[in-house]
Amino acid sequence: MATIYTQQDKNVRKTWFLMTIFLVIVIGLGYFISYYYNSPGILYFAIIFSLFMNVLSYWYSDKIVLSMAGAKEAKHDDYTDLYHIVENLSITAGLPMPKVYIMTEPSPNAFATGRNKEHAVVAVTTGLLEILNKTELEGVIAHELSHIGNRDILLQTVIVVLVGFVSILANIFMRGGLGGGKQDNNKGGGILMIVGIVLIILSPIFTKLIQLAISRKREFLADASGALLTRYPEGLASALQKISGTNIPMHNPNNATAHLFIASPFGDTGNSSQIQKQFGGARKLSGLFSTHPPVAERVKALLGTKI
16 A cells, blocks of 8 residues: 555655666667767767756756746745745755745646755745645645755756757757768668667657656655655645646646646646546546646545555
C-alpha cells in the first residue's frame, strides 16, 4: 500500500532512472550527428553549448519564470497571513525564508522557483488565496517548500534546457538534409545510420516524455514531503480537490513553465470521472503528455490509500 513515506523512496528511484535515460539520449544524439558529418567538433560544441545553457538557466531561471508568470513581489502588510504561513513552515522545514510573490489571477495555483534554497521564491495566485482556508493554504505552501528542499526547481530547469537543446539539434540536423554526411557503405555503418536517423526523429518525443514523467513523479514526492511537513495530509488533499474543482485556466498559460505549478495552468486537472468513463483508454494515453498526475491519484497517495 502506497503511503506518504513509501511514495518518496519510490519516486526518487524512478526520477534518477528517467534522468539516466535522458542523458543517454542526449549523448547518443550528439554522437550520431558528429559521426554522420564526420566532425567530432560538433559533439564538443554540443557539450560546451549545453553546459553554457545550464549555467545561464541556473543563474537567471527564477527571474525568467517570474516575468513569464507576471508575478510581483508581495508586500508584507498586504499579505500578512500568507507571510506568516510561509515563515512558520520555512522554520519547520529548516529552510531560509523565501521571497513571496503574487500573481493577479482568478485561477487558483502556485509555484516555487529559484536556483537554491537561499535564492528561492514562492508565488501564489490571488484566486488561490480566495478559495482556500488556512490549513489548505498551509498544505499548498508546504508542497512548494518541499520542491525547494528537494531541489526540484533546479532539476526541472535543467531538464527544460536539455529538452530544448535536443529539439534544436534534431531540427538543425533534419533541416540540413541527409546529403553531405559521412559515406559509409559497410553493413555496420548502414545499421548505425538507420539507428541514428530513428534517434533524430524520435528524440524530441522521448525527451518530452521524460520531462513530463519527471515532473509528474516530483509532484507526488512534493505532495508526500509537504504532508510530512504539516503533519496533516488532509489539508493539501482538500486544497487539491478545491483547485481541481474550479478548473479555471490561467490567463496566459505557458508550456515551458506549466510543470512548475502545483496544478496545470491550463485548467486540465485530469479529474473528470465522466470523461474517464467515456474515454478511459484515450484518457490514460493523453495522461502521458500531462505535466501533472490526476488529482484523484494525488489525493489517494496523500491519504494513504492504494493507487
